[in-house]
Amino acid sequence: MFDLENIKDPSFVKSLNVKELKVLAEEIRAFLIENISKTGGHLSSNLGVVELTIALYYVFDPKEVDVLFDVGHQCYTHKILTGRAKEFKQLRQFGGLSGYINREESEYDIWESGHSSTSISAMSGIMLASKKRCISVIGDSSIMNGVAMEGLTFLGQIKGINPVVILNDNKMGITKSVGALTRALTRLRGSKFHVGLKRVLTKIFPNWLHVACHKIKRSFKALIQKDNVFEDLGFDYYGPYDGNDIVPLIKALKRIKIQKEPILLHVLTKKGKGYAPSEADTTGNFHGVEPFDIKTGKPLVSCDDKISYSKLVANYLVEKRKTKEFKVITPATKAGAKLDEFNDKYPKDFYDVGIAEEHAAVMAAGMAIAKTDVVLLMYSTFAQRAYDEILNDIARQDLKVILGLDRAGIVGEDGITHQGIYDVSMLLSMPNIIVTMPKDAEEAIGLFNYAFTQKHPFAIRYPRCKLQKQELDYNQICDLSWPTLRIGKKGIIISYGPDVERLNHLVEENNFDLTVINARSLKPIDSDALENALATNLPILVFEQNVASGTLYSKILEYKEEHGYTNKIFFHGFKPGIEITFGSLDEVYSHYGWSDSEFINFIKEKLSW
Template sequence: MLLSQIHEPNDLKRFSVEQLTPLAAEIRQFLIEKLSVTGGHLAPNLGVVELTIALHYCYNSPRDKFIFDVGHQAYVHKILTGRMDRFDTLRKYKGLCGFVKRCESEHDVWEAGHSSTSLSAAMGMALARDLKGEDNKVIAIIGDGALTGGMAFEALNHIGHEQKDLMVILNDNEMSIAPNVGAMHNYLTKIRSDKNYLRAKDEVEQLLKKIPAIGGKLAKTAERLKDSLKYMMVSGVLFEELGFTYLGPVDGHDLSGLIEAFTQANNVSGPVLVHVLTTKGKGYTPAEEDSHKWHGISTPYKIESGQLLKAVGNPTYTDVFGQTLIELAEQDERIVAVTPAMPGGSGLVKFGERFPGRMIDVGIAEQHAATMCAALAMEGMKPVYAVYSTFMQRAYDQIVHDICRHNANVMFAIDRAGFVGADGETHQGVYDIAFMRHIPNIVLMMPKDENEMRHMMKTALEYNDGPIAYRYPRINVPGVPLDEELVPIPIGTWEKVREGDQVTIIAVGPMVQVAEEAAEMLKRDGVNAGVVNARFLKPLDESMLLSLASASTKLIVLEEASQAGSLGSAVLEFYAEQGIVDADVSLMGIPDRFIEHGSIKEQLQEVGLTAEAVVQRIQQYRAEHQFTFGKKVKPS
């Protein structure tokens, strides 16, 4: 086997070009077999096998910088840089990361879990190289889907202006996670379909070389002729006008063609863009036929059939959101669903089938989506911005400036709120409470179960006084009975789930169930613990907070969110504003550090957000303060 001979990129250079094709087949088989056990981003990596091999064959990592946009297509890069023996731990707790990770290898020079960052990073590295007087190559690998992100256009503009030596590889597979949308997608489609462009361009360039250099005038005429051809043949005009030398399209599964294209690129000064056409899921029929499904799989599968081995269980919160939104949209024709390239992940596929004119996928453009929702709301529509918590971070300014400042009646459906498991630190949805609750005009909610979530969606629909958000986690729902009639929940009201007179746990979302489990454990130890469902994160239930303070009970605020700035901080701020200095409040949230990949259960255990940890905190408090909750222990 050729693959077993590779322990670092230099080992690859001992192979002939002819040997690289069977090596690619071995890598594909390795990925298919390993991911059938661990799960992961299969289709994106199957599509870049030859491209990654050609890069490492032609260049010298880590001296030459490979910058992968997003990073979920870097499994082949990991294999070729000495991490093949760790693939059994892929995306597992303390194991190999599913994205590029700087602490894993010197070959990982840039890490990202969000798209459209690679070109800006490449420009920064090219500038640093030149300032230091070095001469290494800087190569950014970006997908056509990521080019819908505004940050990528900003970087293209700056790179073309500065004319730094760097290469952009456009990995064009017509997909991001879902099929791409937008003008850039349509433009690239024209290039893909123009099969005569490259041959015609080469022929004219050869013709121009044969014209004797009789003088500057003829040379200028020849250059104008070349430019005219460029416009006539369409391909690459946009990139060339931005200041890039455009090469392509190149078959991304033809190793000889890729190596030849990179050789040509090396002879170009200034920025060059190599347009590479690939097939997402290449080499595995199920992934080729449904690259959306196989973009990222979280469960094992049968290699022969492609059948996912999912455990039978309750639907997810995302499923409940998607179905409920259809029900509400049937009653209110003003509802419009908006998603930034995540119709499947956000549970909107069936909504789009039922209401194709009211389902808007803007591509990877979270900022544009937010401002567009503000305008939709101002014109009397009821936009529902369905977005992952981690991706909503990208639209922070638009939320402040265009939605909340205008008090626009936008509904936020914030998916993946809390820990997300194997995708790890770049995707954890643990900061949105902290960065949204301080913005004026917004209402924030989180349900304890799927029934309450449905009522929250009705609450949001009937709320007309500004932006309102409901956030929900990436887990299966508890499976509680569903009410037939949906009614609004009074804004800013909490719910006493369990009465208690010694200690009260104020919890939100899935932590309400954890709090109830802890209360049962404490009851067996003679402690009567109350549980409050703090379903409104903003506004707070001030009357309940005042009553809890006057009852002189110990308060624990329990949340699966950043401890800095989230619900616990809001509670402490409220008591400070009221001049209540003797409220006994302890916070249990996510500490001030990034939590890496693993299962959600392992992540919760790592930060102490379990029923056992809550009980331990309360028992420790009782021992330290010599209290039996309400009665001081007499010294013996």
């Protein structure tokens, strides 16, 4: 019925009747399933907010009201209604449609939020500066983050503005939501009977009667109890409403449209709605997906013979826990870090603290103070949110926290906001902390085992890529020395992580007469190995998937100058200020000079071959 690819803007939805709106929702949902099955992307959260997004643009005019989506996980219907359906064939592909809000794509994309929980604070600034009304659409996991709560606390006491916070409550972040606020939301949700009754009454009674009843209820409630956290913060609370039923949604939005005070609209949505495998998912497998078979829900590309670094580390922790007691903390990345098995086997030793990276870091520091071994696992990009806590609460106090930084380096389809190319610069400036990156599975296990023997903060970075499955010795250990992988006479390559292995293969395949050194410890550096390298007076080429600021390259330059060496030293990485876009790893590698051919060209150019 609807030609989604010819939609220009959301204004057309205002002319539709209820039946047509429901058909539109069904067709958008089918469109999302069909397209995401081919390209991959965030599936479950987008399937859950189809009706909510349509209702928003039915009631509000986005030319007059700014709509801010907290995290792009839920913006796909918004992209369709704002004229980008035809671009979904290239969703998250290099040069194609971003999987997140992107201000360069559309005038309707107001706030870029690759990381969660920022939309309420952004709304505060926009409204106070422009006097334009704003709506924040935020999930139940995101609203528990400290930044979101700070925004609510601030906005609830400001007079003369009428922000709208729409709490999209699907009881899930990537996996099930956690924390005490989750229990508070459970009380607010009420029973299924309560929600069903509210849906029926909303359809039956006119808006003016609902508004009057709402005011009476709020006044009476204020006299006898205060058990609604949002009302305590200064918001007029509406809900909960069925977020997948278009009629009560439209009525609720029409009511709040005329209000002159801060509003929080609580809607209950079904994550993954309309696609059975996604609806049944409780472990986060359909949160972000690779291309998949619609009939079975299984990935199109079988990876049975491969294992991710995330799963490798998770398997190691399960094995390690058999012989050693320690705790594991992660901020809402249990699914991504593949920690379900550890959680199932050792529930008393595992803590998913929700979207609370700062809290996770300080909590880990507290455990270390209490003489308890603790492993803190988070994505490299999310560690940026905990910079101060890692610096002051862990590193400065020289506390034994093992920090596993997943998705270090280029991450591919998630794009600019998720690239792991900044943490080396962040960590190398900190006191006491040891910073490492393994080149392969054996070295990853060896470094984790070594970390458990140390008494200092110990960071282990590992990338978002897959390894060949193999039998592993979970007891092996490696130190912080820099192994020489091959010896040559014309120059020296220094790198770390899987890149050093790749460079070693390229040197062998091309018969380059070069030494290759695996600098698996970025801090401290192996001064003996570096001394020997500099003493050759050969040119040194440093390869790092990081911005060229405060990196291993910088440390090598400092050492060279301090000790009076004259070697030429070249850096191959990323310039400060670069913004690496989304796409497959191969596409991004090729565009930003990280392909095999670019490595070879760089070597030949710098060595004048």
